[in-house]
Amino acid sequence: MSEDTPQRGFVAQEFENRLARLQQGMRAQDIDLAFFTTEAEIRYFTGFFTQFWQSPTRPWFLLAPQSGNPVAVIPEIGAECMRRAGVKDIRAWDSPAADDHGLELLCETIVELAGEGASIGLPKGRETALRMPLADFEALTLRLPGARFPDITALLLRLRMVKSAAEVEKIAHACLSAGRAFDRAPEAIHAGMSEREAFQAFKILCLEEGVDDVSYLVGGAGRGGYRDIISPPSARRLTVGDVLMFDTGCVWDGYFCDFDRNFAVRDVAQDVHDAHAKLWEATEAGLEAAKPGACCADLFHAMAALLPGAGSAGVGRMGHGLGMQLTEFPSITASDPTVLQPGMVMTLEPSLGLGDGRMLVHEENLLVREDGPILLTRRAPQRMPVIG
Amino acid sequence: MSEDTPQRGFVAQEFENRLARLQQGMRAQDIDLAFFTTEAEIRYFTGFFTQFWQSPTRPWFLLAPQSGNPVAVIPEIGAECMRRAGVKDIRAWDSPAADDHGLELLCETIVELAGEGASIGLPKGRETALRMPLADFEALTLRLPGARFPDITALLLRLRMVKSAAEVEKIAHACLSAGRAFDRAPEAIHAGMSEREAFQAFKILCLEEGVDDVSYLVGGAGRGGYRDIISPPSARRLTVGDVLMFDTGCVWDGYFCDFDRNFAVRDVAQDVHDAHAKLWEATEAGLEAAKPGACCADLFHAMAALLPGAGSAGVGRMGHGLGMQLTEFPSITASDPTVLQPGMVMTLEPSLGLGDGRMLVHEENLLVREDGPILLTRRAPQRMPVIG
Known part of the structure; x- marks a missing residue:
């Protein structure tokens, strides 16, 4: 390799900057919690980096409150890799489980971080998709009847661009x-x-x-x-x-x-x-x-x-x-x-x-x-x- | 390469069999139309095969009625590849468009194939995700107020297994x-x-x-x-x-x-x-x-x-x-x-x-x-x- 090969990874400041810009945008839009489910989104805000996303079996969740650190709600198999990425607050469940694909833990964590009537922003627009079973997302909205789920696509694209x-x-x-x-x-x-x-x-x-x-x-x-x-x-x-x-x-x-x-x-x-x-x-x-x-x-x-x-x-x-x-x-x-x-x-x-x-x-x-x-x-x- | 390298692709009968088994399951569950959005699902039923799915820009849709051939509703850039796969009925739109990501064409095609009050089955359970903007899916359900969207995960997994x-x-x-x-x-x-x-x-x-x-x-x-x-x-x-x-x-x-x-x-x-x-x-x-x-x-x-x-x-x-x-x-x-x-x-x-x-x-x-x-x-x- 040539001498000018860049450093791999990022300094911690990079993720602090990304999070700060996200949280600034969240405050402007009155979003209590940002909710991410895809490889690119979760990697962007944490540095969690693995090819394991090719397996469709397990959903992965990242919650970013309006202030403070993000919380990863993920299958146990990814906990070590997420720790190495520097995420401090990791809630892991044994997966694959018979019935629950992390939904229980996700709900609890949302309520803990933002209460039952929170404004939970997620990307719903162009270039985005929700990487979790749709039935589980529908169940989530039913379990949190007071919550709102506004679209934060524009904010996310503006940051990543x-x-x-x-x-x-x-x-x-x-x-x-x-x-x-x-x-x-x-x-x-x-x-x-x-x-x-x-x-x-x-x-x-x-x-x-x-x-x-x-x-x-x-x-x-x-x-x-x-x-x-x-x-x-x-x-x-x-x-x-x-x-x-x-x-x-x-x-x-x-x-x-x-x-x-x-x-x-x-x-x-x-x-x-x-x-x-x-x-x-x-x-x-x-x-x-x-x-x-x-x-x-x-x-x-x-x-x-x-x-x-x-x-x-x-x-x-x-x-x-x-x-x-x-x-x-x-x-x-x-x-x-x-x-x-x-x-x-x-x-x-x-x-x-x-x-x-x-x-x-x-x-x-x-x-x-x-x-x-x-x-x-x-x-x-x-x-x-x-x-x- | 050794002499025992298998044939690439599939004979047409393979896709006819897959579709027939799907349609049999749809009849048993009273599903008028099956709706697919992911790489694996669309390839499984059509043979449409490309690495282009790595680009998140464009959604792709496949509709399979309870009888008859599937209909692809896709961006123009994929039309030639879909034709080569042998799909006869392709409805293509120019993408990326300023506002509409194929939703208009998708709605029209659904109504043409199954009417306004159809039972539109899609995979919503474990191991699945909906690969389209969530806001567009929400808009779809509003445009088709009489339609139902039951989960066909179990049927799909049983087929592909x-x-x-x-x-x-x-x-x-x-x-x-x-x-x-x-x-x-x-x-x-x-x-x-x-x-x-x-x-x-x-x-x-x-x-x-x-x-x-x-x-x-x-x-x-x-x-x-x-x-x-x-x-x-x-x-x-x-x-x-x-x-x-x-x-x-x-x-x-x-x-x-x-x-x-x-x-x-x-x-x-x-x-x-x-x-x-x-x-x-x-x-x-x-x-x-x-x-x-x-x-x-x-x-x-x-x-x-x-x-x-x-x-x-x-x-x-x-x-x-x-x-x-x-x-x-x-x-x-x-x-x-x-x-x-x-x-x-x-x-x-x-x-x-x-x-x-x-x-x-x-x-x-x-x-x-x-x-x-x-x-x-x-x-x-x-x-x-x-x-x-």
Whole structure:
């Protein structure tokens, strides 16, 4: 590993800051208790970090009062990991239990922290979900008939949207590591390999270059463009004239990069080179526009102006926030009014339909700073690199 | 890849069977329409397969009427992938949109398929969650005041619990591929490496041996045992006297293995070897008990009888179902009454507290058949292999 590998984890101050900002927002909205159930939310406020969330068996709860420390109400199997994260108040139950999935303990803890008629804020809006059995949530509302459950999505998105310096370092490290894997792609991938073989080879390159996980790798290959950018790789062999695209969400210390690169398999038609150049130019325009005070729609229109037929590729946006999740709020759409602020990390992701269902995409990751954006990815070459 | 790599995907009949069994259960419960929102549910009934679910931006909906074909109500970006999966009736909306996250289209489609006063079944119980903004679900119930939303968790778990031959093949292939990576661990992992370096080396071995993704790799190392089995790897260096454990959920064609292996770093104390032998024997007893007609609690007690102090390791169960998700219903607990049936794929996962917070775990994967269980994993050696 190179000397400039960032520190893993966060200093305690990071979580104190996040909590303080949350509690400030809660006071402004008269929320007594914030209630979180998902991986990203609980990790954001505690540092509790595990892949164990992939198991759907157990619910996990975090309660943050308007002042004071957060309280974790979690299955016993996670108590040690939560203690290591620095959470002081942990209420654990034996799970899986025959009937009760922590609901009893959750109710008791809510009443202890905020009384029976509390205002319990939880994220209920866009980009969110409730990760617990719906029947248990319904039971919770019945057991606490005086409680209210207002939506705190806007508050949560506003907090998470602006990254700390330590968060940016992690994203940047994921970007640079995956970037080295892209540099090495031509040494490992060749015409004649199946898409699946090419994907496996690329995943190994990413791990060799120091990412923790290749959590997301989609892409496509096809003569003069691809038709779908979210399907798994197929058995189809890479053929001269194909464009091969990898779109990767590699993770380092719990933070994602999300960018793609296109490769020409030996030689592609001139219209494809032209389309790639157009996307590259559109990305330049997006980058130019990504200044504090601009809104997401401004970025969209800056890129769309260079892309006749923009939107025809069905992607629905030209970039998004990035951080603990592969995609985060906000979205770069024609109407999104979210104003860019220093500390926001965004992807620029213009796409272009080429007719006939074929498409091309291009993506970079950037940080918004006071004095303008900087790229976290090393800029893609204007002309597609060649795979032999 | 070896000649016995199974076919990828499924024949259309597989999805017809799943749907027919669902619809049979819906008729028995008087459910007009089944409503699904999660990756596993939608893939189970359609074959729609993508890592794109990692993006929380967009909700996805599948509606299955009591008879006839399912209808997908999804963002435009997934339409091509859903078409390839063979779904005929796709209603797509441009997403992300400024206000509406598909709710309008969802409501219309529900009313078209089942009327305004329908009984709309959805999974609301253990192991489930609703993957859509809660506020949108609340709005849905208000827009359809005559509709009811009964819980169909039991039906869904009953269906998914019993695997088809094609599903078993995929799980078995993941097990064997990861097994070869475990065989090769001593060639790549040595005392003096950090836990992180050991994890990276093992992930690369898994990919080289043919798994599609190392979606889950947790574990631990420590002198004479480990203290936590869900945390990410640390910077701590493997030291003579450590036990190193990898617990891996590798994925092949969308299906998981989930098993672990322990390694002695050069030499471990005799009490650790003894504990490993006890876990191995307990697994034998669980395997012996895993016959059709036995219930999960029988398996638990068969293993617990050989493990004094069982449960002290805080894991909460000694195995679980396995398939499209790392862990699936049912759980092997002291009280789970679920009866084993041919076609169920289970893990056996006894654990043992060694005092002082140290623990050891051991795990195998099996298929229940008419004439008894067979292992899908190649049985772990009774004595821990050594890492040099």
